[in-house]
Every structure is written in structure tokens, then in C-alpha cells.
Amino acid sequence: MSDGPTITTIAQRAGVSIASVSRVLNGLPTKAETERRVMSAARELGYVPNSVARSLKSRRSNQLGFAMADIGNPVYLAMIREIQPLLRAAGYRLVLHSTNADAADEIDVLRGLGERYIDGLIMIPLRVTGEHLKMFAAARAPIVVIGSVPEGTPVDNVRADSRAGVRLAVEHLHGLGRRRIGFVNGPLDTVPGAARSAAYAEAVRAAGLPYDADLVEVGDFYRADGARATARLLERVPDVDALLCANDLIALGALDVLRREGRRVPQDVAVAGMDDTDLATLAWPPLTSVSLGSAERGRAAAELLLDRLGEGERAPRVVTVEPRLITRASTIGEETP
Amino acid sequence: MSDGPTITTIAQRAGVSIASVSRVLNGLPTKAETERRVMSAARELGYVPNSVARSLKSRRSNQLGFAMADIGNPVYLAMIREIQPLLRAAGYRLVLHSTNADAADEIDVLRGLGERYIDGLIMIPLRVTGEHLKMFAAARAPIVVIGSVPEGTPVDNVRADSRAGVRLAVEHLHGLGRRRIGFVNGPLDTVPGAARSAAYAEAVRAAGLPYDADLVEVGDFYRADGARATARLLERVPDVDALLCANDLIALGALDVLRREGRRVPQDVAVAGMDDTDLATLAWPPLTSVSLGSAERGRAAAELLLDRLGEGERAPRVVTVEPRLITRASTIGEETP
DNA sequence: AAAGCCACTGTAAACGTTTACGGAGTTAGC
DNA sequence: GCTAACTCCGTAAACGTTTACAGTGGCTTT
Numbered sequence: 001m002s003d004g005p006t007i008t009t010i011a012q013r014a015g016v017s018i019a020s021v022s023r024v025l026n027g028l029p030t031k032a033e034t035e036r037r038v039m040s041a042a043r044e045l046g047y048v049p050n051s052v053a054r055s056l057k058s059r060r061s062n063q064l065g066f067a068m069a070d071i072g073n074p075v076y077l078a079m080i081r082e083i084q085p086l087l088r089a090a091g092y093r094l095v096l097h098s099t100n101a102d103a104a105d106e107i108d109v110l111r112g113l114g115e116r117y118i119d120g121l122i123m124i125p126l127r128v129t130g131e132h133l134k135m136f137a138a139a140r141a142p143i144v145v146i147g148s149v150p151e152g153t154p155v156d157n158v159r160a161d162s163r164a165g166v167r168l169a170v171e172h173l174h175g176l177g178r179r180r181i182g183f184v185n186g187p188l189d190t191v192p193g194a195a196r197s198a199a200y201a202e203a204v205r206a207a208g209l210p211y212d213a214d215l216v217e218v219g220d221f222y223r224a225d226g227a228r229a230t231a232r233l234l235e236r237v238p239d240v241d242a243l244l245c246a247n248d249l250i251a252l253g254a255l256d257v258l259r260r261e262g263r264r265v266p267q268d269v270a271v272a273g274m275d276d277t278d279l280a281t282l283a284w285p286p287l288t289s290v291s292l293g294s295a296e297r298g299r300a301a302a303e304l305l306l307d308r309l310g311e312g313e314r315a316p317r318v319v320t321v322e323p324r325l326i327t328r329a330s331t332i333g334e335e336t337p
Numbered sequence: 338m339s340d341g342p343t344i345t346t347i348a349q350r351a352g353v354s355i356a357s358v359s360r361v362l363n364g365l366p367t368k369a370e371t372e373r374r375v376m377s378a379a380r381e382l383g384y385v386p387n388s389v390a391r392s393l394k395s396r397r398s399n400q401l402g403f404a405m406a407d408i409g410n411p412v413y414l415a416m417i418r419e420i421q422p423l424l425r426a427a428g429y430r431l432v433l434h435s436t437n438a439d440a441a442d443e444i445d446v447l448r449g450l451g452e453r454y455i456d457g458l459i460m461i462p463l464r465v466t467g468e469h470l471k472m473f474a475a476a477r478a479p480i481v482v483i484g485s486v487p488e489g490t491p492v493d494n495v496r497a498d499s500r501a502g503v504r505l506a507v508e509h510l511h512g513l514g515r516r517r518i519g520f521v522n523g524p525l526d527t528v529p530g531a532a533r534s535a536a537y538a539e540a541v542r543a544a545g546l547p548y549d550a551d552l553v554e555v556g557d558f559y560r561a562d563g564a565r566a567t568a569r570l571l572e573r574v575p576d577v578d579a580l581l582c583a584n585d586l587i588a589l590g591a592l593d594v595l596r597r598e599g600r601r602v603p604q605d606v607a608v609a610g611m612d613d614t615d616l617a618t619l620a621w622p623p624l625t626s627v628s629l630g631s632a633e634r635g636r637a638a639a640e641l642l643l644d645r646l647g648e649g650e651r652a653p654r655v656v657t658v659e660p661r662l663i664t665r666a667s668t669i670g671e672e673t674p
Numbered sequence: 675a676a677a678g679c680c681a682c683t684g685t686a687a688a689c690g691t692t693t694a695c696g697g698a699g700t701t702a703g704c
Numbered sequence: 705g706c707t708a709a710c711t712c713c714g715t716a717a718a719c720g721t722t723t724a725c726a727g728t729g730g731c732t733t734t
Contacts, residue, residue, distance in 0.1 A: 004451060004453075004477055006689095006690055006691085007690070007691070008690080016713080016714085017713065017714045017715075018690090018691085018692095018714090019692085019693075019713070019714060019715080019716095020712085020713060020714075022691070022692060022693080023692095023693090023712095023713090026692080029711085029712085030712075030713090031711085031712060031713085034712080034713080046451075046475070048448065048451030048452055049452060049690085049691080050452065050453050050689090050690050050691070051452040051453060051454045052389060052392045052393045052398060052453055052454065052689090052690080052691090053393055053689070053690035053691040053692090053719090054690080054691055054692080055389045055691090055719095056387075056389045056390055056393050056689090056690080056691070056718095056719050056720065056721090057690085057691045057692050057693090057718075057719050058691085058692080058719085059719075061389060063432070063454075071414065071417055071418060071421065072414065072418050077408065077409065077414065080408055080433075081408060081409050081435075084408065084433065084435050085435070093432050093434075093454070094432065094433045094434075095400070095430050095431065095432055095433075096417075096421065096431045096432075096433045097430075097431075098418075098421050098422070111385065114341060114383075114385030115385055115386060115387065115388040116341075116387050116388060116389055116720095117388045117389065117400075117430070138383070140341055252619065279619060282589065282616060282619045282620060283619060283621070284620070284621025343719095343720055343721085344720070344721070345720080353683075353684085354683065354684045354685075355684090355720090355721085355722095356683070356684060356685080356686095356722085356723075357682090357683060357684075359721070359722060359723080360682095360683090360722095360723095363722080366681085366682085367682075367683090368681080368682060368683085371682080371683080386720085386721080387719090387720050387721070389719090389720080389721090390689090390719070390720030390721040390722090391720080391721055391722080392689095392721090393688095393689050393690065393691090393719090393720080393721070394688075394689050394720080394721045394722050394723090395689085395721085395722080396689075453690095
């Protein structure tokens with residue numbers, strides 16, 4: 001009882017060979033009598049197949065990995081919520097890796113692919129280094145990367161269109177008559193940070209406004225950093241009349257500071273976030289935010305991975321999810337329907 | 338290249354036996370020359386050990402499971418954030434199961450223990466059925482249950498003290514002069530729902546107030562349900578002057594409804610939640626909430642599990658985490674320091 | 675110079691499955 | 705009644721490791 005029954009145990013009890021046991025358990029054609037004996041022996045013993053042995057033989061672990069920087073981030077959470085049921089329905093278990101945005105940890109996870117404990121991986125690297133690219137190329141199992149990856153990288157790729165997203169937000173704020181539109185960004189050496197930085201400069205000019213470096217402040221992608229960055233920006237440019245924040249957490253920090261300083265949102269300063277996480281509806285005032293389709297991206301990644309596991313070799317695909325602007329009181333005030 | 342190198346490949350290239358290769362790779366004493374040859378062969382081939390084969394031999398998967406109802410719930414999230422790094426530091430991978438509060442799914446996960454793909458499990462069952470107990474007793478790997486479990490169940494157990502928590506909140510509201518304290522609960526057939534229901538009745542009486550069934554409303558543990566339940570309660574008892582909500586999501590729903598109906602918080606109705614999730618600081622006004630120590634419970638569960646994996650047989654332990662009341666503007670108003 | 679010892683290495687078995695192959699028994703065909 | 709064909713089953717090999725055991729050769733010891 002301490003060591004569970006195996007097909008050998010069943011075979012002994014049923015008086016047949018282990019091959020017959022395996023055949024019965026896998027539903028291969030067998031004489032009714034044999035099947036009956038095996039099934040009842042299995043039931044009496046409380047047999048459960050050993051998935052490790054099965055994996056060794058089949059060379060498939062039935063596990064897929066998901067690696068992201070920080071499971072506390074609601075964006076990743078939204079993705080997991082889509083991914084988990086899809087994988088589960090396809091018969092895969094989910095192995096979770098939270099890497100703290102540490103490149104070495106990410107490389108470790110990629111190395112893990114070689115250990116064969118997962119059949120594939122969905123990864124969201126915050127920064128893509130040469131090491132990453134080398135591992136992608138050498139990987140012996142399919143990888144889907146969420147976030148942009150250089151042309152020609154042999155992985156499936158799901159992208160948000162930060163550029164279009166930032167443009168939507170800037171146009172919206174400009175359309176509301178705002179002319180001093182600040183931008184509170186995350187680190188410039190991250191994939192989203194860099195993309196959004198370039199997109200902001202472009203969008204501002206496209207709206208016919210001058211690009212003013214003083215209007216841009218950089219912190220990290222968390223609430224407290226957002227608050228600090230916003231405070232610096234307000235001190236430098238007191239007459240700012242709108243703030244675009246590179247994600248919702250930063251925007252929450254911005255709201256904290258504006259409230260503390262007694263500036264009214266949106267009358268004095270309109271605020272918009274990005275990612276349209278659940279937080280946006282919780283904030284006060286509710287936060288206008290650019291949805292970059294977190295759930296859709298998660299779903300797309302899972303579908304790409306499952307698809308490739310089914311099909312085997314195939315040219316890498318790129319899926320781009322379109323952004324949408326969700327307007328709420330933090331920019332348009334209470335007149336919400 | 339399509340099929341990775343194994344120790345056999347290395348053995349051939351290095352001109353030694355697979356036993357020697359294994360010994361070198363595991364750091365057992367070997368002649369320097371042999372070690373050199375094996376190591377360089379391994380490096381040239383880009384060898385990565387196959388963890389499945391290793392698991393089969395060692396009978397350990399180096400994976401631990403975490404099963405909860407819904408990964409979107411911030412309480413579970415807070416737990417995972419504690420659990421994941423601890424397990425990782427101890428050399429275990431985390432396999433995630435989101436069961437949608439479906440008892441059959443939970444049983445499936447428990448059956449999975451027999452498949453040996455995890456060495457242990459942390460589980461948060463919303464309801465504990467006889468089937469659960471049977472599986473707990475028959476399990477061939479250690480289980481830690483977060484949430485109460487009957488006396489004598491052979492699993493380690495981490496509990497929140499709902500009773501003390503509810504009492505803290507009721508005393509707080511009573512101390513603020515509130516006399517009509519409503520209670521918005523989740524389903525009574527769940528572990529926390531039942532516990533909090535009993536605790537509310539007890540706490541109200543202990544405060545010297547009459548127990549009034551009209552003041553209690555039941556929904557589910559989500560924001561929208563909380564809003565609906567609150568609306569029903571307000572209609573039935575318009576003069577309620579405080580609301581205790583069985584979790585923060587319900588409390589957010591309550592705030593939504595109160596705002597919509599134009600009741601001021603906390604002047605007209607004081608609101609308190611439970612769990613003290615991140616949401617509490619995001620809400621407007623910031624939400625007074627009873628912390629049931631989600632992070633601590635996650636940490637305790639991980640420690641119990643790791644401990645038992647180290648020690649082997651041992652009497653089941655019960656760890657109870659003390660609640661704390663975190664007061665914020667939703668009960669005490671703006672006069673916050 | 676024979677015996678014993680030691681350090682190192684190779685052979686083979688084991689972990690629990692799946693599956694190719696061939697043998698035994700049954701039925702059918704002539 | 706003999707062969708052919710078919711059904712069912714058992715033996716054994718394989719998946720990639722780890723490890724008990726025995727073997728090899730060189731040294732030391734007497």
C-alpha cells in the first residue's frame with residue numbers, strides 16, 4: 001500500500017501478462033474475459049497509471065509552461081485566466097514560472113525545455129537579449145513569445161500594437177482639448193517601455209503638438225514608481241493638463257499623487273492608462289485605458305502553441321492584437337452613460 | 338539534432354560507459370581524465386539531462402501542485418506570490434490548477450497525486466465533501482489544505498480565523514456608533530461562507546446588538562453578486578448604517594451600489610470588507626478590511642509542505658493565522674494620517 | 675614474485691510504461 | 705484432415721536515467 005500498484009501488480013492478480021494489462025487499459029481489442037479480470041483487478045487495487053513512466057515512453061510530458069515576470073501583474077493574470085482552461089481542455093497541465101523579470105531566470109526556463117518536462121512554452125520576456133535568441137533557435141520544443149521579437153526568430157509571436165494604442169490615447173486626449181500631454185513611462189530598456197516611448201513621440205507629432213522632452217518621465221511599471229515619476233513630472237511642468245501612463249499601475253500611482261496635490265481629475269488633469277486591467281474599473285475616478293487585449297493575447301498564444309503541437313513543423317506565425325480605447329471618467333468626466 | 342543527446346551519446350563520443358558519464362555528471366569521484374572527456378563531450382553536444390527519466394528512477398517529480406478555485410481571485414494570487422518563490426528556492430516547479438470551484442475538478446486533481454507527476458499538493462477546496470476526505474486519506478503524497486478541515490483528517494492544515502476576524506470588524510463598526518450592521522455573505526455551503534455566517538451572528542450578539550436575519554444577505558463571492566445582494570439588502574432595510582462584506586470583491590460591489598444610490602461612505606453607511614486584498618487600497622473610498630493573512634497562509638502552507646517532504650511521516654499539523662483589522666476611509670472617513 | 679588492496683570503470687538491472695514480434699489456439703477453406 | 709488465416713496473448717525490448725556489483729589494472733606489501 002505504501003508503494004502504489006503498477007501494471008505488474010495487476011497482471012499478477014489477474015493472472016495475465018503486463019502487455020495484456022496495458023492493452024486493456026488503453027482500450028485495445030481484447031477478449032471479454034481478460035478485460036473483465038484486468039478491469040476488476042485494477043479497480044480493487046485502486047490502480048492509477050504512472051504518468052512519469054508513460055511520459056518517458058511516449059516522449060511527451062503533457063505539460064506546458066508559462067513564464068512571465070511577475071504573477072501579481074494583472075495583465076499576466078488576465079492571460080493566465082484564458083490560457084489555463086484552453087490548455088486543460090487540450091489535456092495539458094500548466095507549469096508556472098514567475099521570473100521576477102530576471103533574464104537569467106528566463107534563460108533557466110528556456111534551458112528547462114531541454115529537460116523535457118514541458119512540451120512547449122509561452123513566454124513573456126521583458127527584455128529580449130542575444131542569449132534569448134540563441135536559446136529560441138536551439139529550442140527543441142515549440143515556443144510562443146508574447147511581445148515583439150526580431151524578424152526571423154523561429155518562434156510563434158503574439159504582439160500588442162503599442163504604437164496604435166498610444167496613438168488612440170493621444171488622439172483622444174488631444175480631441176478633448178488637452179495640449180500639454182505628459183507621458184509617464186516604464187524602463188526604456190524593456191520591450192514595452194521602448195515601444196511606447198517611440199509611439200508617444202510619434203503620436204504627439206501626428207496630433208500637431210510639439211514634442212517636449214520635459215513632458216516625459218520614466219519610472220518602473222508599478223504603482224509606487226508611477227506616483228514618484230508623476231510627482232517629478234508635476235514639479236517640472238506644473239501646467240500639464242493630461243497624463244498618459246504606460247500601464248494602469250502607473251496610472252493608479254498618478255491618481256494617488258494628483259489627489260494628494262488637490263488636482264481634480266479630469267477637470268485639471270485628464271489621466272489615461274494602458275492595458276485596461278480590472279484595476280481601471282476599480283480606480284476612482286474610473287480610469288480611461290487603452291486595452292491591448294491581454295485576454296486575447298493569452299488566448300492567441302495558447303492557440304498558437306496547441307496548434308503547433310498538433311501540426312509539428314510550420315513557418316512561425318505572428319499574430320497582432322488590435323488595441324481599443326476604453327473611455328471612462330478619468331478623461332471624460334461623470335457624463336458617462 | 339532533432340532528438341537530443343543522451344548519456345549514451347556522450348558515452349560514445351567520450352569513449353566511456355554510460356555509468357561513468359552518469360557518475361561524472363553527478364559529481365561522483367572519477368579519474369580526472371575521464372571527467373575531462375565526459376564534460377567536454379557533454380558541452381559539445383549541448384547535453385541537458387532528461388528530467389522525466391530521472392524522475393522515473395528517483396520516484397520524485399520535483400513538482401508540487403497548487404489547486405484553487407479561481408486564479409483571478411486576489412486572495413489566491415497573494416498566496417501564489419508567496420508560494421512560488423519558496424517552492425522554487427527548494428528546487429520544485431509549480432503546477433497550477435484552477436478548478437472553477439468544481440468539486441469534480443478538485444477530485445480529479447487529487448486523483449492526479451496517484452499519477453505521480455507531483456510530489457505534493459496545496460489545495461484550497463471551497464467545499465469539503467466526503468469524497469474529498471476519502472481522497473485525503475488515500476493520498477500517496479503529502480497534502481496541505483488551506484481552509485478548515487475536520488478534526489483527524491490526515492493532512493496539514495492552514496486556517497484563517499474567520500470568527501475572530503468577523504468579531505474585529507463588528508466591534509470596530511459598533512465602536513464607531515453603528516447599530517444597524519448588515520452582513521453581505523457568500524454561499525453558505527462553502528467553507529468560508531458557513532464560518533463567516535456563524536461568526537457574524539456570534540459577534541453581533543457579543544456586541545450587545547440583537548441578531549436580525551433581515552440584516553443578512555447572501556450572494557456569491559464576486560463583485561457583481563455583491564452589488565446585487567447589497568441592493569436587495571438596502572431595499573429591505575433602508576436604515577442600515579454599516580455593511581460588513583464577506584470579502585473585498587463583495588465590498589466593491591457594495592460600494593458601487595451605495596454610490597449609485599447616492600449614499601455617502603462612511604457618513605451614511607460604513608463599509609468593511611474581508612481579506613484585505615490589493616483591491617482595498619484601490620477602492621474609493623479606500624476600504625477598511627479584515628486581513629485574514631493570505632500571504633502568511635500561503636507561506637505557511639508552502640513551509641508545511643516542504644517540511645513534510647523533508648521529514649516524511651509526522652503527525653498532521655494545524656497552523657492558524659491571526660486576523661488583523663486594517664482601518665481605512667470607508668469606515669473612519671478622511672481623517673487618515 | 676605472489677598476494678592483497680585500491681581506485682576506477684563497465685555490465686546489467688531497475689524505475690513503470692508501451693509495443694513489435696512471434697507463438698498458441700481456434701476457425702475456416704479446400 | 706491439412707493448411708491458411710485470424711485472434712488473442714506473452715516475451716522482450718525500449719524510453720533515459722541511477723546504481724549495485726563485479727571486473728581490471730596498477731601499487732604496495734610481505
